[in-house]
């Protein structure tokens with residue numbers, strides 16, 4: 169539905185050139201929720217702003233339903249933009265207008281008749297669950313409610329795509345969860361394709377079907393969420409995945425255990441992996457696993473876990489145990505701490 173082909177963006181400020189995007193190619197399929205994740209400065213905002221050409225590429229193509237946006241006339245581009253709603257971290261609501269005005273005014277500007285405007289306002293305010301707030305001003309709303317209004321405003325144009333620029337980054341965890349549920353419902357029930365950018369892995373985990381990991385203007389990894397989560401290839405993707413699990417072990421314990429036996433992290437998806445495989449290891453090999461930390465969450469309705477395990481035993485028995493775990497579908501990595509001296 170949206171395709172970015174070999175996109176490059178170079179910003180020229182007074183002092184230097186900044187390459188915000190370098191040869192980025194991505195395909196967002198119709199009906200999917202596609203997440204782009206990266207740390208600050210990775211190029212995510214620049215990329216999402218290219219989907220509707222708010223930002224023009226230095227080179228490369230942006231295709232929407234096969235049309236090359238760069239080749240469209242101004243009015244054709246406006247038509248395409250109408251089909252792409254956008255929501256932002258800072259909500260961008262009109263402070264001097266009520267909730268009704270915020271949804272209705274942009275429709276009025278595009279020439280939608282009054283009766284149709286009222287119908288759409290009623291329909292979409294209901295979808296976001298704020299039907300009792302139409303006469304209220306944004307200052308009287310919580311962050312989550314403001315984002316709901318922004319979502320209703322975007323939906324009222326009946327777009328095919330919703331672009332979300334860090335839509336939950338200003339919200340607390342419970343409100344984030346509620347907004348993510350709403351986005352997921354919009355995707356399922358209205359069939360709207362969603363392209364979102366975020367620096368929070370839990371956003372990707374909760375609602376995305378596909379993910380691209382960005383670093384320094386490049387896409388360094390992409391694929392289905394299950395594939396990228398189960399077999400991350402890059403250090404950055406691994407760090408994002410580990411951020412889902414609060415499983416750090418204290419520095420003293422780390423230093424004590426790493427000199428004796430093997431200290432590993434086990435990642436697994438699905439019921440058949442993880443715990444049961446670990447139980448078998450004790451039966452089959454002369455090693456004693458101790459679980460030091462970890463967590464199990466869910467990914468696309470399947471358990472997704474990470475355990476920090478100390479395998480006490482000889483090098484050869486520990487290696488056999490690791491091999492067995494890997495054969496059982498568990499991803500085994502040496503457990504390291506970013507700063508082993510930290511936390512004394």
Ligand SMILES: Nc1ncnc2c1ncn2[C@@H]1O[C@H](COP(=O)(O)OP(=O)(O)OP(=O)(O)O)[C@@H](O)[C@H]1O
Pocket residue numbers: 179180181186187188206207208209210211212213214215
């Ligand atoms: N208009 C601009 N002029 C000059 N440099 C820019 C401009 N916009 C972005 N950049 C630079 O391009 C790079 C990518 O920025 P971008 O905002 O796309 O990253 P990001 O991943 O969205 O990060 P953040 O979440 O911090 O905004 C950064 O180095 C940024 O400073």
